[in-house]
Amino acid sequence: MQYDFKEIEKNWQEFWAKNETFKAKNNSDKPKYYVLDMFPYPSGAGLHVGHPLGYIASDIYARYKRHKGFNVLHPQGYDSFGLPAEQYAIQTGQHPAVTTAANIKTYRRQLDQLGFSFDWSREVRTSSPEYYKWTQWIFIQIFNSWYNKTTDKAESIDTLISVFEAEGNANVQAVCDEGIAQFSSADWKSFSDKEQQEILLQYRLTYLAESEVNWCPALGTVLANDEIVNGVSERGGHPVIRKKMTQWSMRISAYAQRLLDGLNTVDWPQPLKDSQTNWIGRSEGAEVTFSLKDSDHKISVFTTRPDTIFGVSFMTLAPELELVAEITTPEQKAEVEAYIEATAKRSERDRMADVKTISGAFTGAYAEHPFTKEPIPVWIGDYVLAGYGTGAVMSVPCGDQRDYDFAKHFNIPIPNIFEGVDISEEAFSDKATTIIANSDFLNGLDYKKATQKAIAEIEKIGAGTGKVNYRLRDAVFSRQRYWGEPFPVYYVDGMPQMIAAEHLPIKLPEVDKYLPTETGEPPLGNATVWAWDTVNNEVVSNDKIDHKTVWPLELNTMPGWAGSSQYFNRYMDPNNEGEIFSKEAIDYWQDVDLYIGGSEHATGHLLYSRFWQKFMFDLGLVPKDEFAKKLINQGMITGTSAFVYRMNSNITVSKKMLGKDLSDADDLYKLTKDAVIKTVQLKKKLVFIPKSLFSFHEFKKWKRSKGMSEEEIKKLIETDLAKERLKSIEHLIPDDEKEFFDLEKYSISYSAEALHTDVSFVSSSDDLDVEAYKNWRSENSDAEFILQDGNYIVGREVEKMSKSKYNVVNPDAICEEYGADSLRLYEMFLGPLEQSKPWNTAGITGAHGFLKKLWRLYHSGAEGAFAVSEDEPSKDSYKTLHKTIKKVEEDIENFSFNTSVSTFMIAVNELSSQKCNSRAVLEPLAILVSPYAPHIAEELWKQLGHEGSISTVDFPKFEEKYLVESSKEYPVSFNGKMRFKLELPLDLSKDEIEAAVMAHEKTAQQLQGRTPKKVIVVPGKIINIVG
RNA sequence: GCUCGAGUGGUGGAAUUGGUAGACACGUUGGACUUAAAAUCCAAUGGACAUUAGUCCGUACGGGUUCAAGUCCCGUCUCGAGUACCA
Known part of the structure; x- marks a missing residue:
């Protein structure tokens, strides 16, 4: 029986879905553990192999914790409001909800195919009304609060009103607008309702204020700093002006000190903490x-x-x-x-x-x-x-x-x-x-x-x-966009009014077009049914606005970070319709134990979320004022781009430069230019040359990086390149110009352009599938490739993975060819989680080969039939097993997933050579592997005769006794240099070790008659002889 | 400029409190099996000299501490990330 990963992975994914294997309960005798991924924005392009890196790591940890007896919450959802869908809607007229739903479907399929142990019953989407109802609800809570400096926390606005009524604002210590006029209790009572509202707005934690923004009149929208290039919009190149606009702001500055202090209480990466510290300034x-x-x-x-x-x-x-x-x-x-x-x-x-x-x-x-x-x-x-x-x-x-x-x-x-x-x-x-x-x-x-x-x-x-x-400034919370949360706000005489919580959600209205209106209002200005009826408490048609009981609704929407600032709490009780989450749920789950995501969110999402969490803590809604105990930034997986070199269609013939000073490649280049005799047009238009024939610029780079000497350069250019390799393009010279291709008489130079080629056309040893490349682009169909030893070797460079660089690797293709378990293992094997590292598909054969070898351990019968014996394993096999348990456990606890994959490989290599097929070893081994390669582990578990999933089986227990050694192979060093090894019993004393070493013939040979000054013996470690 | 992080074979990367540098894997080379390919297995693989033994060099560079340094200390260089007229 072969390792049929396709069948195995399909079956177990179905099994998990059908049995809701990973559904977390909100109450349990087991200790809780909450593992969270930063949820994705479902883009139209789907996942590439870089995206799941963090998900694989968190999944391994979640699965490990289940084996360790924890009740694990491991949810996933979508940050599904956002600009790309809106942009697409503007271009195509398709409703963002439609494209978003389609994108989510793709994401879900891709995530499922990787075998993640998510509890999908808890999925949230920020763009669904059932979810954004609670985003709106929090906004109302923030609006109804002020920051009391005396108690150093947010309080209900009612406590402020009662102070105003009792004694005015003289003694109020609040984080509020600057320059609020002083008033007495009597003044307060004499103010009109509108005046009172205006004053309160200056104290609220979210408030309307004039903020200066980058306004682009042509696009009818506000732009972020990085959307502006050279004073004009990045898209379209339209002028941008500074303009004051009335917008909602969040008084995050009230929390500046607490946001700073809180950093000392969480286990987050230092660079991330540093950048928040800088940001708060x-x-x-x-x-x-x-x-x-x-x-x-x-x-x-x-x-x-x-x-x-x-x-x-x-x-x-x-x-x-x-x-x-x-x-x-x-x-x-x-x-x-x-x-x-x-x-x-x-x-x-x-x-x-x-x-x-x-x-x-x-x-x-x-x-x-x-x-x-x-x-x-x-x-x-x-x-x-x-x-x-x-x-x-x-x-x-x-x-x-x-x-x-x-x-x-x-x-x-x-x-x-x-x-x-x-x-x-x-x-x-x-x-x-x-x-x-x-x-x-x-x-x-x-x-x-x-x-x-x-x-x-x-x-x-x-x-x-x-x-x-x-330095931290209040955060602008209004966006002139369509595809975002609508505010639960209507205006009475220009004063904002909150819609009562029981009428939420206020659903995003339908519009004809997603652009700003002709009068420059946000896209919601296009909605015809967008007014609030205070009698019937419903959204009604705009023509009913009478400024008595029917009022206009807010036209801005909330920013991208609104929906992501509390989603981790909502996962605890995601389907609760009556509350944001139940008290039982939040009391049980408390906070996130492990949060994994990219470092790009350092001063955005991760700062705003901490702000909202502290606010909710002040209101007594959550038990912790920091939402995530531990956070890990996974590194980016970069692409390894492949390049072909297209030769320019003419070459330059110049005077021979033999004997000239070639100490600098720059001079050389200049020299070539100055001595030009003729330019020769090639026979063929499209010629691709190998990297070794690439232009002088490339040489310069090469010279620098390799530290080549002048002599070496001369040799390379004058003999190798100029003669042998240039001969390979001789046939491209038109016959009547052949006289100029006399390499003894002239120098030939040319230039070439490096072009990205799709990485899927390139083999593991960097040679290009020339036919595939020709078929890729019609203009290439009769191009000529100058080969070397029959191959066209591409150039390689590490770059960000992106469509435009043709270096994107799709996990679908990898799963198809090698399976999800191979992909999971390989992504972990690439290197430390936090580091960025280049993807190279070729290497996956190592991970895949390991799984096949693992499979064969359990299938040593005739024609690969399942065969596991009940025999007592050998001492060596026990030793292999237990050192693996020890190392893997340590590695997972330290999030060092790459080294544990190596450990598995070593274990399987050893067990294979020991010909071990004992149940007593292979059963625990399957559990060890299960967090990393869950499908194969489940299948092996089943074949070992067990019912149900392996996912909650106890993690194997490490036993020291199997690792106890009686002897050690000591490295014997002379003056710090290891010269030979010597096997000695571990129970020898220092003196006995020294005596044994000094008696050894190789010691005498090394010393050559000298008497050592000193002999350092570290029992169990090393012997160093000085002298 | 400032803050933080990192420099180890052809490549990705290993290396406990300082204690055998290069685990594991890719790639490469040679071999076995096969009509052939794939798959699988075996061997070699940091560099130089010698090729039997062995010797020397080697973790960005220059110093230092130590019996012993990839690891600790001082200085320099390079790369990456974040941030910026922040008073």
Whole structure:
């Protein structure tokens, strides 16, 4: 009986589905374990072999945990709202729901075919109304909350209202908008309903605010920074302007400190934590207020260097600040306005890319130094960003390079406040060696002491306070898109109103087209049935809007991260219609134990999810304020692209360059160009040359990487290349030009272009299936390939796996040829999970060969019949088994899956040579392999005579006694170099070992009469003889 | 620029607390079986010299610690990821 993986895999996949083998129960005597994958966006292209890497790893771990007696939750679903489906809808008119459903079907088939142990009964799709009902529900909870700094958590807005009613807002410590006017209890009560709502909106955790966005009028949409290239849209190249729009924002900044602190409590990769830490960007310093001369205005600045306050020689404001217009003097008005206008035209990208140009304008206003009372000129400059801190800086040119450059450029004085430091060339910003001078009460202090003292003095005179500032900004939560969650929001007199939870979900309306409306409204503006009837509590036709009981609904939709910010909790109770999840479910499952996914989500999904989790924790909805205990970033699988080299259709004949200096390939190239005699058109248009005939550019690269000497290059070019290999293209020269193909007389040069070829045409030894390539593209049908030894060897390069590079490998094809178990093993075998590594289909034969060998261990009967004996295994077989158990268990616990695959291979190699077919070894072996190659394991388990699935059978127990050795083959080193090996009993003492070694004939041979100075003996490890 | 990570054969990668560098696999070469191919099996495979024994070099580069360094320390280079007028 052959290893028929197709039949086996099909049967067991059916078995698992039919028996719901992997369905997790929400209550169990077993301990719980929650293994989660970052769910996929179902794209139209389907999966390539890179995608399942993380899923295979998490599946192995989930299966392992089942063997270890855990009740495992291992769900999967789809992040199915998103731009590609919408883009496709705009192009083809097909409803995104239709294409999304079709894509999901493909994904499901591909996932099923890989044998994952997902509990599909818990599948969620972010785009299904049953799911987004709860996304809308959370939005309402966030809207109905404010952040109380006193209790340091989110609270219901009702607690805020009662404070307002009782005593106004004077004592309220909240994370809220800036500059809210103070009001008393009586004021509050006298406010109209609308006024009250407006005030509350400034406190809510999600609020409407004007945010500046990249608006593209031609596309009618807002673009992300990376969708803009050189100031125009990436798609279509339309102009983009900065525009203020009223949008929903999430007050994530309220959680900045807790998001930072929480990182210390989770086992996540350090780089990921670092990037979140950077993103949150905590900096300590002081906020200092400067009065303006001859004006009531004040300017607040945030500085991390209050110790340098006596070094201030000017102030710089962001040009966007409204204050600028108010303080500019009439004389400077024209200049300032011109500068503001110029800045507005520059995109953020421009301002970022262009660090060297220094620009700014003087406002004519002067601020007053809080201590010296000296006048300080106020400038504006686009190196100051409106969105960070207060949008203003106190400029200390001696201590900050940007301030320094600015001061130099505009001839502003640069006072030196550092002891013994020369600032004539550049600013001095080394905090560690700072000693302050020329600074009144700060003189002689170091950075730390001066900072403390400065803050204390600033506070004493009421000019400011010590402050912690965060880079993290509130997150814009509105998108001008169709294919996203609709907001459960309607507007009464422009004020947003939440729809009561019992009327959710508010379903996405149908539209005729998915583009923005002609008046520039979001796509939902095209919906004709999109108004809220407050009497019947239903969505009704727009023409019923009467602004009495029927009101317009919100036209924006939620962003991509809305649906993915709490899905891990919903999996615990995904079909609950009455609650987001039951208390029992969340209390049982608590949080994710292991989360696997890509590092690209570091500052998006993984930050927002932590924010929502903390919010839900504050509300008492979830028991943990961090949702995932451990997280692993799987590396990317890159493609190994294959290249053919298309020769340009003419070659250049030049004077012979023998004897010339060829020390540099650049010179060589130039030389060839200068000495051109003639250009010869080839007989054939399409000629593909082997890599070794590729142009000089390739040589340069090769030379550098291989460190070739000049001599070697000469040899290669003048003899090898110029003569033998060039001969292979001689027949392409037209007969009447043959005289120029005299390699003794002339040099021939040409260039070629590297073109991607589909990797499926290339064999494991890099030779191209020329016929397949010719058939691939009609223009190639009569192309000529210059072969070497009968083959065309392609060039190889590792690149990102992508359709356009023709290096995508489809798992369907791999499963068809080798089976899912082979694919699973091979993906793990490639290398450490976290590392990125190139895919090379050729290597899969190793994994496949292993499975066949494994199969043969159990099928040693006549014609490969199943044959397992009840004999007692040999000592060696027991040893093989138990060292395998030990290693595999350690490896899984450490997520070192690649090494455990090697361990399996070694075990099977050993058992094969031991001719072991004992049940006592082969049964545990099947369980060991089961997490990695579940189909074959199930089949072997069944053949071993067991009923039901192998999936919850106890993991084999490691027993030390089988590994106990009586002797060790010691490596004997002389001066650290291993010279020979010596088998010695393990129970020998150090002295006995030394005696045995010294008595050995090879020792004498090595020593050649010398007396060793020292003999190092590490029992059980090594012997080193020095001298 | 800053932060983090990584450099080991032709390739992917192994290598416990410092203790036999290159496990395992691919590829390559030779051989067996076969009419042939596939499949399978056996052998060799870091480099150089010697080819019997063996010797020397070798984990990006230059130093250092140690009986012993891929592993620890200092410096340099290269590559990758993230991030950026962040005051």
